Amino acid sequence: MTAQTARSQADEDEAAVLRLQDVSVRRFTPDQLILDGVNWTVRPGEHWALLGANGAGKTTLLRLLGALMHPTTGTVEVLGSRLGRVDVRELRARIGHVNSAQRVPQDLTAHAVVLTGHSGTVQPLWRTYGEEVRLRARDLLLELGVKELADRPYGVCSGGQRARVLIARALMANPALLLLDEPFNALDLPSREDLVEAMHQLAERRPRLATVTVTHHLEELSPAVSHALLLREGxxxxxxxxxxxxxxxxxxxxxxxxxxVARRDGRWSAYSGRRVAGG
Incomplete structure (x- = not known):
């Protein structure tokens, strides 16, 4: 390897938001290989779609990216830190994670829900939120197009509104990495389109932000999605x-x-006909 090649490789390694090398995850009871030999690199500004059939390993892979579990073999580096050599509690605070199943007190206002992203708690820690933090939470609601929800209880917000509130919450820590686990789950068509547009605008406003979105439907991908990964049986x-x-x-x-598969005006669509023999 030449000195120039070595420098290029070092620059590439430093720039990576995520780097997985020969990663496998095995569940020992019962003996099941969930992920097998995964190699993957995500860099700043890249927006990835993660797709695969149920049971393909998407949830497990996302948990590795979110520092919520460790691989059985191989190495996982997130934001320059290798799992097993870093305090995962500190690392998780630097990762934005959105899941429609997140526990959120239904009586909290949308503004309060976003504030909890600053403290990383379920319930607000009011004494820790200064005026600057409170203003930032309102700015994020504005950025996600839901500023009018600031004083509305989360429990009466629509599914699409909740999704955007949760994204605003995840952005409170100003993460370099945003993980979205089926954020479009159970959304109707208008809510889906609102969220697609919000994700597109978010990518344009934050050119260094990297995202990974787990989805089952190509129609949910915004034009900002730049990369895709397909998982099959781990x-x-x-x-x-x-x-x-x-x-x-x-x-x-x-x-x-x-x-x-079809693509029009930057948007994707797909439909399925007959089952493939042996599939």
């Missing part, structure tokens, strides 16, 4: 630029059904 089937990965042939292999 192994990476394909990863790379979105145009190269979200093809009919690769999605057919991933899901075991004959899938047709």
């Amino acid at each position: 192994r990476i089937l394909s990863r790379g630029a979105v145009d190269e990965v979200l093809t009919g042939s690769l999605l057919t292999s991933c899901f075991g059904r004959d899938i047709t």
